[in-house]
Amino acid sequence: MRKPTQILTATILGAMFGTQAFAQSYPDHAVTLIHAYPGGPMDAVMHVVAEKLSEIWGQPVVIDTRPGANEIISADAVATAEPDGYTIFVGTESTFIYNPYLYASLPYDPNTALTPVSQLFDIPFGLLVRADLGVDTVDDFVAMMRADGMNHSYGSFGVGNIMHVGMEQFLGAAGIEMRHVPYRVAGQLMQDMFGGTIDAVVASAIMANRFPDQMHMLMIDGDSRMAALPDVPTFAEAGFPDLHIRPILGIAVPQGTPEDVQATIQQSFAQVITDPEFVGSVVIPNGYETVASTPAEFQAFIAEQRPISEALVNDLGIHLEQ
Amino acid sequence: MDLLTAFTDHLSLGLSEALAPMNLWYCFLGVFLGTLVGVLPGLGALITISLLLPFTYQLPVEGALIMLAGVYFGADFGGGTCSILLGVPGHPAAAVDVLDGYPMAKKGRGGVALFIKSVASAWGSIFGILLLMLFAPLLARFARQFSPVEYTALMALGLVAAATVGRGSMLKGLATMVIGLIIATVGTDVNTGFQRFTFGLTGLSDGISLIALAMGLFAVTEVITSAGQKSVSPVKASYRLRDQLPSRGEWRRVWPAMLRGSGLGALFGALPGTSGGMATFMSYAVEKKLSRHPEEFGHGAVEGLAAPEACNNAGIGTAMIPSLTLGIPGDAVMALLLAAMMLHGIQPGPLVMVMEPQLFWGLIASFWIGTVFLLILNIPLIGVWVRLLQIPYPLLFPGIVLFTCIGVYSTAHSTFDLYLVLLFGLFGYLLHLLRLDVVPLVLGVILGQPFEENLRRSLLLSDGDFSVFVTRPISLAAVALVAVILAFSIRRALRAST
Amino acid sequence: MADETRDLRDVLTGVLLAGLGLAVAGYALATYRLGTPAAMGPGFFPTMLGGVLAALGAAIGLAAWRRTRPEAAPQPKPRAMLAVTAGILAFALTVRALGFVPSAFLLVLCVGMADATNHLPRLLLLGAALTLLSWAIFVFGLGMPLSAFNL
Structure with a gap:
């Protein structure tokens, strides 16, 4: 349990020694995780992660939220922080992949200001329809929309959101x-889906698990079928081998953070999120999949995804002005 | 009487859980901490719960949830205390408490106001939770009747009703309400991704921070208005409990208002996305319309305090319905409560009631117990709070500004929000000089986004056909009421000017 | 008191509201796409609101022009406005750079000036007391990640 006095001591010590802290002893004071979603499901997950990290490190791990602007505010806060490993950014595909193409300009350089350290999770999305729409397969769904698509609606959390771009x-x-x-x-979107105003969304497995009678998952992203939804075909099985809709959760540090500190951070996060108990109690129920990649793997993944996303954003003609 | 047996079964199961000594202690602790933090301006239930969330990891799941629920009720209550005593709402939805509670405090009746508020909110909670226990599935089905069309019409009604809340003419109330709607358009337009009125400022891309706005409009404006005035001398008040009790005549006015308020609150609470503020403002407007002395409203009418308070707390009770039965948070605070469940390995959703009946009903029973604790805790505290008013204003107001600024800054660590506090403080002062009331503006800001979204969604789904608003019964009724209120006020405005 | 002067403060209110409404509607029309009712662009709602506000402002102003002044209007208080503005600005500008303690102290000093009876020794004392109190509540009690000194 973190006591306020501990945080205080850590803060004072941190202020006194500041940048002189050496990597060998990392971490020797409080570490801050910054993300943009106070009160969201991710906040809950990160609170658990922070608690476990502080057990490993023997130092308080504080969560600080800077909500807003598709994570630009939180990413910028970390980009301008000291590159000493004590400020870690937690973000989604918005920051790591889409934002450079959605916005004409960003307050930081999206290619260099943040060093991606690890992809923590994948969140496979699937095609979720309300049960009383009367379709049981992707083929039926496509046929129905081909006949009368503009009288059917899908919901999202706004233009440029993964639920829009993915659909x-x-x-x-x-x-x-x-x-x-x-x-x-979110509450009104789900209510309108229950009420029949909205016919489909792309979403994680949570709602399908929770409301098997009202919601049907027609297919879901993944190399193999999901253990929780054994009857739901993968995108490839349903005839869409090139389709991928999977939001990610990753961490990054300011450019210039020593590599051994990055390595410590990556290994400690990996230790927490691959722990079978954590996977069973937090990862699977949230519809996540643990990735725990290395910095090189994560950077390669980003490099691979960005051109695809750029083409997609341009095709859809989405521009969010800053 | 199947319903009744089920009810008593659930109640006894819940009470046996909630009355366990440790759970009682967590409940008390939650209510106590929540009240203390909630009193601080700018710190509502959301930030209090997120601050305390880490402390609950070590507790057993029932204890953790019971404590957090206690914090929720306590913080909500504390926010209103601040509204009444200092004219500064602890959180935006408590703005309605400023209307009649603050004038009462200024007249030296702050203790009575706090007493009425305690009783009204306790009644509201008890009633709302009773409905939650008896009719959860029914209320959920009622809420499902609401498509975007009904939401739009109902919000229009809420907005027009709020315009009658101010002290000035209805025209002025409408004008400030519209300013509020305009302020709410600042930020990213969710339908097109377009940035409106942001002038390139990243801090505005998600819209104006509601907390910064409310703190500016109330705390800063009030300090500028009252500081340095000789007339603002400490109110002479007595601390004896006997003097905090409302008179018999006042009781007669309070209790029907409480009943009406709690009924309205319970219905609205079941609709996700209407935000706490709307129902309380409507309830205030209803009281003002029904009252035989509407001229007292805004100058310390007890109904104007009791009804919204009961309404607010009844709404909290029923707002738990979508959260607990569907696993869909009704608001950000509920999202954190659901997060707390997840942290303890319980998946929120329709199965909680079946799989964890002890937890579910224990939590609900603890709401009742929390309410009782609130009463027990607050009635003796009234004397302490009233003493706050004895501090001479020259010593008090710098503290109000300081606590407001720290509260706002600590919610998002954004200095930009501090500039917004200042800006809205000066704007609020300008409105004060122009004799415009800020309260309708706040509701305009709270409802602006959902109103615009639902309006656009309705017309998107009807291909631009406005007749959808008059072809569905619930919506037709709301639209008709709006028309009646508007027609009435236009006639009165015309008559007044000749 | 049937004063013969018009209710000029309300006339001013009406003019300002109408001006604000026109400015909003004009800016929205010029900058954002209007769209159709079925597919509203970002400009539709603000333009509509601006128009409504302008109409309300005109009605308020006209009504006031035709009646006499009913009650005294509040007079502006430049001292309080300046003091509060300076205090909040000082806090916003220094809370990151200097830390929470000096910045809270500065705020109390400036804001306290709003009341002419607050002399300097009293303000210094008040500043120290309030800073300590808020540090105890927010940093010590609630464990908020605010740094006390950034020197």
């Missing part, structure tokens, strides 16, 4: 169209 990706691959209805409040 458009699928619609494009299937050669069909649907009406896009954006939402800001």
Whole structure:
């Protein structure tokens, strides 16, 4: 349990020694994780991770949130922090992949200001429809939309959100169209889906697990079928081998952070998130998959995904002005 | 009487869980901490819960949830205390408490105001939770009748009703409400991804921070208005409990208002996305319309304090319905409570009630117990709070500004939000000089985004056909009421000017 | 008191509101796409609101022009405005650079000036007391990650 006095001591010590801290003893004071989603499911997961990290490191791990602007504010806060490993950014595909193409300019250089350290999780998304729509397979769904797509709606959390971009990706691959209805409040989106206003979304496995009678997952991203949804085909099995809709959760540190510190951070996170108990109690119930990649693997993944996303954003003609 | 047996079964199961000594202690601790933090301006339930969340890891799951629920109720209550005593709402939805509670405090009746508030909120909680226990599935089905069309119409009604809340003319109330709606358009347009009125500032891309706005408009404006005035001398008040009790005449006005308020709150609470503020403002407007002395509203009318308070707490009770039965958070605070469940390995959703009945009903029973604790805790505290008013204003107001600034800064660590506090403080002062009331503006800001979104969604789904608003019964009724209120106020405005 | 002067403060209110409404509507029209009711662009709602506000402002101003002044309007207080502005600005500018303690102290000093009866010794004492109190509540009690000194 973190006591306020511990944090205080750590803060004072940190202020006194500041940048003189050496990597050999990392971490010797409080480490801060910064993300953009106070109160969200990710916040909960990161609180558990922080608690386990502080057990490993013997130092407080504090979570600090800087909400807003598609993570730009939180990413910028870390990009401008001391590169000593005591400020770690936690973000999604928005920062790591899409934002450079969605926004004409960013306050930091998206290619260099942050050094990606590890991809923590994958969150495979699938095609979720309301049960009373009366379709049981992807083929039925595509046929229905081909006949009457513009009288059917899909929901998202706004233009440029993965639920919008991902669904458009699928619609494009299937050669069909649907009406896009954006939402800001998750509760109302789900309620409208229960009520029949919204016919489909792309989403993680959580809702399908929770409401098997009201929601049907028609297919889901993944190399093999998901253990929790054994009857749901993968994208490839359903005929979309090139489709990938999987938000990610990754960590990054400011450019110039010593490599041995990066390595310590990556290994400690990996130790926490690959722990079978953690996987069983946090990862699987949230519809996540543990990745725990190395810095090189994560950077390669980003380099591979960015051109695909750039083409996608351009095709859809999305521009979020800053 | 299947319903009744089920109810008593659940109640006894829940109470046996919640009355376990350790759980009682966690409940008390939560309520106590929540009240203390909630009193600080700018710190609402959300930040209090997120601060305390790490401390609950070590507790057993029932204890953790019971404590956090206690924090929720306590913080909400504390926010209103601050509204009444200093005219500074602890959180934006408590703005309505400023309307009549603060004038009462200024007249030296702060203790009575706090007493009425305690009783009204306790009644609201008890009633809301009772409905939650009896009719959870029914209320959930009621909420599912609401498509974007009904939401739009209902919010229009809420907005027009809020415009009547101010002290000035209805026209002025409408004008400030519209300013609020305009302020709410600042930020990313969710339908197109377009940035509106942000002028290239990253800090505005998610819209104006509601906390910064409310703290500026209330705390800073109030300090500028009252500082340095000779008339603001400490109010002479007595601390004896006997003097904090409302008179018999006041009781007669309070209890029907409480009943009406809690009914309205319970219905609205079941609709996710309408935000706490809307129902309380509507309830205030209803009281003002029904009252035989509407001229007292804004100058310390007890109904204007009791009804919204009961409404607010009844709403908290029913707002748990979507959260607990669907696993969908009704607001950010609920999201954190659900997160706490997940942290303890419990998956929120429809199965909680079946798989963990002890936890589910224990949690609900603990809401009741928390309410009782709130009452027990707060009635003796009234004397302490009222003493706050004895501090001479020249010594008090720098503290108000300091606590407001720290509260706002600590929510997002954004100095940008501090500039917003200042900006809205000066803007609020300008409105004060122009004799415009800020309260309708706050509701405009709270409801602006959901109102615009639902309006656009309705028309998107109807291909631009406005007749959807009058072809569905719930929406038709709301639209008709809006028309009646507007027609009435226009007629009165025309008559007043001749 | 039937004063013969018009209710000029309300006339001013009306003019300012109408001006604000027109400015919003004009800016939205010029900058954002309007769209159709079925597919509203980002400009539709703000333009509509600006128009409504302008109309309300005009109505308020006209009504005030036709009636006499009913009550005294509050007079501006430059001292309080300046003191509060300076205090909040000082806090916002220094809380990161100097840390929470000096910045809170500065805020109390500046804001306290709003009342002419607050002399310097009293303000220094008040500043120290309030800084200590808020440090105890926010940093010590609530464990908020604010640094006390950044020197």
